[in-house]
Amino acid sequence: MSDLVIVESPAKAKTIQKYLGPGYEVIASMGHVRDLPKSKMGVDKDNDFQPQYTDMKGKEDVIKELKKRAKKCGKVYLATDPDREGEAISWHIAQMLKLDMEDNNRVAFNEITKTGVKNGMSNPHKIDVDLVNAQQARRILDRLVGYELSPFLWKKVKRGLSAGRVQSVAVRLVVDRENEIRKFVPKEYWSIDAKFTAPSSRKVFEASLIAVDGEKLEIPDQAAADGLLARLENAEYIVRSVKKRVTKKQPAPPFITSTLQQEASRKLGFSAKRTMKAAQELYEGVDVTGVGAVGLITYMRTDSLRISEEAKAAAAQYITTVYGNDYLPAEPRNFKSKNNAQDAHEAIRPSTPDLTPARVKESLTSDQFKLYKLIWERFIASQMANALLDTVSADIEANGCTFRASGYSVKFDGFMTLYVESSDSADENKKMLPELKAEDKLKLKSIDGNQHFTQPPPRFTEASLIKALEENGIGRPSTYAPTITTITSRRYVEHEGKALKPTNLGEVITDLMKDHFKKIVDAKFTAEMENDLDEVEHGNKDWVSTLHDFYDDFAKTLKKAEEAMDGKRVKVPDEETDVVCENCGRHMVIKYSKYGKFLACPGFPDCRNTKKIVTEADGTCPRCGKKMLLKKSKKGRSFYGCEGYPECSFMTWNVPSAEVCPQCGKTLFVKGGKSGKLICENEGCGYERELKK
Numbered sequence: 001m002s003d004l005v006i007v008e009s010p011a012k013a014k015t016i017q018k019y020l021g022p023g024y025e026v027i028a029s030m031g032h033v034r035d036l037p038k039s040k041m042g043v044d045k046d047n048d049f050q051p052q053y054t055d056m057k058g059k060e061d062v063i064k065e066l067k068k069r070a071k072k073c074g075k076v077y078l079a080t081d082p083d084r085e086g087e088a089i090s091w092h093i094a095q096m097l098k099l100d101m102e103d104n105n106r107v108a109f110n111e112i113t114k115t116g117v118k119n120g121m122s123n124p125h126k127i128d129v130d131l132v133n134a135q136q137a138r139r140i141l142d143r144l145v146g147y148e149l150s151p152f153l154w155k156k157v158k159r160g161l162s163a164g165r166v167q168s169v170a171v172r173l174v175v176d177r178e179n180e181i182r183k184f185v186p187k188e189y190w191s192i193d194a195k196f197t198a199p200s201s202r203k204v205f206e207a208s209l210i211a212v213d214g215e216k217l218e219i220p221d222q223a224a225a226d227g228l229l230a231r232l233e234n235a236e237y238i239v240r241s242v243k244k245r246v247t248k249k250q251p252a253p254p255f256i257t258s259t260l261q262q263e264a265s266r267k268l269g270f271s272a273k274r275t276m277k278a279a280q281e282l283y284e285g286v287d288v289t290g291v292g293a294v295g296l297i298t299y300m301r302t303d304s305l306r307i308s309e310e311a312k313a314a315a316a317q318y319i320t321t322v323y324g325n326d327y328l329p330a331e332p333r334n335f336k337s338k339n340n341a342q343d344a345h346e347a348i349r350p351s352t353p354d355l356t357p358a359r360v361k362e363s364l365t366s367d368q369f370k371l372y373k374l375i376w377e378r379f380i381a382s383q384m385a386n387a388l389l390d391t392v393s394a395d396i397e398a399n400g401c402t403f404r405a406s407g408y409s410v411k412f413d414g415f416m417t418l419y420v421e422s423s424d425s426a427d428e429n430k431k432m433l434p435e436l437k438a439e440d441k442l443k444l445k446s447i448d449g450n451q452h453f454t455q456p457p458p459r460f461t462e463a464s465l466i467k468a469l470e471e472n473g474i475g476r477p478s479t480y481a482p483t484i485t486t487i488t489s490r491r492y493v494e495h496e497g498k499a500l501k502p503t504n505l506g507e508v509i510t511d512l513m514k515d516h517f518k519k520i521v522d523a524k525f526t527a528e529m530e531n532d533l534d535e536v537e538h539g540n541k542d543w544v545s546t547l548h549d550f551y552d553d554f555a556k557t558l559k560k561a562e563e564a565m566d567g568k569r570v571k572v573p574d575e576e577t578d579v580v581c582e583n584c585g586r587h588m589v590i591k592y593s594k595y596g597k598f599l600a601c602p603g604f605p606d607c608r609n610t611k612k613i614v615t616e617a618d619g620t621c622p623r624c625g626k627k628m629l630l631k632k633s634k635k636g637r638s639f640y641g642c643e644g645y646p647e648c649s650f651m652t653w654n655v656p657s658a659e660v661c662p663q664c665g666k667t668l669f670v671k672g673g674k675s676g677k678l679i680c681e682n683e684g685c686g687y688e689r690e691l692k693k
Contacts, residue, residue, distance in 0.1 A: 004073035005107075006066065006093055008080050012112060015285025015293040016079070019117040027069055029080070033059050034092040036139065041147045043140050045551070048544045051140060053092065063096065070097045075105065077124065082108035082345060083301050084537065085478060088135040091127050102126060111351035112285050112295025115310075134537035137546055141165060141529070144551055145520065148558055157508060157570050162490060165526055166475045166483050168513055171492045172521040173468055174460055175502045175510040184456035190219040191450050192228055194403060196237060196396070196442040201434035204445055207396055207405035214402075225449035228401065232447060235398035239440040242394045247408075249387040251415035253335035254347035254379045256303045257477035258470040263378070265463035265498075266422040268370050272462050272481035276300065278367040279348070282375075288355065288363045295351055296360065297375055301477040302345040305335035307383075311346070314353040315383040327414060329385045349379040381419035388412040394436045407433040459499035473527030491592060508572045516561035519553070574602060583609045596632075614643075619656035619667030622682040624648045628656045628667070652681060663687045 005026045007013050017026040034053045036042035044050040055063055070076050076099055078090035090106055099105060104124040109116050145165055153161040192209035209228065211217050219225050255263070260279065264270040270278075279300035285293045312332040319328050335347070350372070357373040364372060388411040396403040409432040410416065460468065466480045475483055487493045492506030502510070510521065519525045529550065535541035574589035581588050581601040588599040588611065599611040615630040621642040631641050631651075641651040654669035657678060661668055666682040670691065680687040 001072070001074040003075045003077060004069050005077045005079050006090075008086070008089065009280075009284050011281065012284040012295075015112045015295055016109070016117055018293045019114050020121070025069065025073060027066065029066065029089060029093060030059065030062050032056060032089055032092065033063055033066070033096060036143055041143065043143055045144075049140050049144075049547045049551070051136060055096075066093065067097060077105055077107050077121070078127070079107045079109060079120065081301070082110060082299055083478060084131050084135040084138070087128055087131040088139075091129075091132045094127060109295075109299075110345055111298045112283060113351045116295070116298075116351065130539040131537055133543040134533050137536055137543040138533055140547060141550060144547075144554070148554075149517070149520070152558065152561065152565075153509065153512070156512065156565050156568065157505075157572065161505075161509065162486075163509070163513070163520070164486070165520060165529065166469075166479055167486045167490075167492075168510075168517075168521045169472075169474050169523055169526045170465065170469060170483050171487050171502065171506050172510050172514070173465065173523070174487075174493050174500050175507050177457060177460055178502050178507075181456040181459065186453040186455070188221060189452050189454070190222065190225040191452060192219065192225060192232075192401075192447065193450055194237075194447040195445040196405075197445060198434045198436055198442060199440055203434045205405055205407070205433050207394075207403040209401055210404045211402040213400045219449075222449065222451065225451075229447065229449055232398055232401060235401070237396050237398045237403070237442040237444055239436050239438055239442065240395050240397045240402075241438055242392065242436050244390065244392050246411060247389045247391050249389055249414070249416070251333075251381045251384060251386070251419070252378065252421045253305050254307060254349050254382045255375060256305065256337075256347055257301050258303070258466050258480060260300070260348055260375070261466050261480055262463040263422055264371060264374060265461060265466075267374060269498075270367070270371070271484070272466060273485050274367065275371065276481045278365075278371040279375075281365075281368055282372055286360070286363055286368065288360050291355070294355070296355065296372055298347075298349050298351055299345045300348050302348060303337065303477050304345055305337045305347045307334075307346055307349065311349055311353065311379075312383060315380055318353050318380060319384055323384070323417065326412075327385050327417070329383075333383055335382070347379075348375055350376045353380065377419040381415040384415035384418065385412075387414035387416045392433045392436070394433065396442060405433060405436075459496070459501060461498045461500060465500060472523045473530055474523055476530065504575055505572050508570055512570055516564065517557055519557070576602075579611070581607060581609050583607050617656045618658045619660075619669075621648060621650050622666040622680070623650045650681075654679065654681070661685060661687050 002023055002025045005016060005020065005024055007016060007026060007028055008031055010028045013026040013028045017024070020026065033056060035056050036051055037054045042052045042054075044052065076097060078093060080086035080089040087106075094101060094105070104126055106127045107120040107124050109120040142164055146162060149163040150161060153163055194207050194209075195204050196207060197204055209217060212228070219228065261272045261275050264275040265272070279297065282296045283298070283300050285295045287293050288296075316328055316332065353376070357369065357376050360372065361369050389408045390411045391406070391408040393404065393406045396405065458464075462484055465484065469475050469480060469483070487506070488495065491503055492509060493500050494503055495501075513521045532541060532546050532549070536543045536546055574591070576587050576589050577599065579588045579599055580586070581603070584601060584603050584607045586601055586603050586607070588609075589602050590597055590613070591600040592598075597613050599613055601607040601609040617628040617630050617640055619628050620626065621628055621644065624642060624644050626642050626644040626648065628640050629643050631639055633639060639651055639653050640656055642648040652669060654671045657668050657670055659668045659678060660666065661680040661682065664680060664682050664685045664687070666680055666685065668678040669681050671677055671679050677688050677690050
């Protein structure tokens, strides 16, 4: 009689079945099988928040199959994901199948490899009830907020709105940043920048004025800049000091969930949702040519930087074989996790470092390959030697004015030969200075006064919002991607390029919440709530008392808000555009449907005029010469098409540019992103060239 192993997904089931072989049957639960009902609260507030779980709709066949297999097997092992959510799924399945809750039937796989599966099956344990209670507390908290606060918003703003603990704080961060930008008053300042050549070199280098008569410099306006330029007219420029030193640059640590989402956004342009989808697939298992089904990365929901000794040894072996001993640090590198990190898992790393990106490329989808390459390179680089940089700083004096030139070159590339974090300067060699020595007289090539203005803080991107959520202790690794998906799908926040911008609806909701539910949108309070849930997970706090601490105060706040807002409604202003309705002359406004944005006349119902929102791109159609428009495919992918469609059916995934082909005069298109090339799509032309860096 075979033993039964229950996992969450079919892909994972297939991979694990390969490692377990005969004597085991592996079946997928397809995620949760029981949950709070959708049609009602499902929480007994008068009886210590007892949840009323029901079998999930659409899971009838899965539940039936699980029960059928469990009756025929020897022992049931619960092998769902190794986190709170996975523990809760195992607990629900155990109750549904009437398993002994004291039995050691819970197994966890940090990686879906032969070693990872063997270790997991060799160490079965009881279901961790503290972990389950932490998940229950979070689920019930979110249900209480959602089912009691959302109807309040329906009555006071409009139907269909939702509110949640983490999403409300995330929206507030975006709204507060937008308000900072609006209130920002640019301040003018100037710089004096010069270009020189040294006696020993024709290489031109730059320096900036930093002090006058030994005092730190501020140049508030053009008059002050002109005065300094007049003072420097016909001055002699002499190098007074040159400082050289060698600095060490350490590699970035391997990824945790938040840093993976941030770096995938910066380097690959992936949304958090897209990143986690590809990561889940890589963890659960991919059929690799010549290897078979294998999980390529360790568990991807983690905030721990711990690395197993086995993985360090495998990385060291690869580094010495490919790069040599000089690229290996004297001792294996360890990284310290933040204080509140859960250390149950390792950092995100390749489960088998020998499986290089090149080796698995043909077996992966485009997204899987890009993400695996990012994870693999970051991990291997994290175990490599420091880079050494030669840094130079030279002070140049002219008529009591001090200029400074600084630069650096790579003395030893170390880990940088493989990977450089996207926030780092990626082109350090170009900042190399010529050989300079004290008392050198320099030749002035040019000197200019340049006007600048202080800049407001930038809008959040998905990457920077995830970083802010993490730094403020809001949410946990499993919540970042769903939170961003929720606030954008609910239209509280929208993308403008890569930036996140609050909608009028998001601002109205946030202002209402700040007025009446300060704690719900308070970052510090939400972080404390997360810490309380961690304490429940560690067995240090009772989950029911945690819920009472929150809900008893929340219920009073909700009652006060309803009294204060009695008979009042808040109107969400429409976003007016500069498009004029040709029927009645009003400025059209942006409206939403299930298909997305469209333009509508604010004179409805007297005027029912509507229009599609059209985004014009650079360039013209190479077939007919009409404008190129940015469009979206059914899957939401951007492409470019001729405005003359359907008469002209030209479309392309490549981005139209403002440049024209030197051979035929048609628009050139960018293929392959920033590191790609310009191509002519005029049939029969064939012109192409590399992009200028």
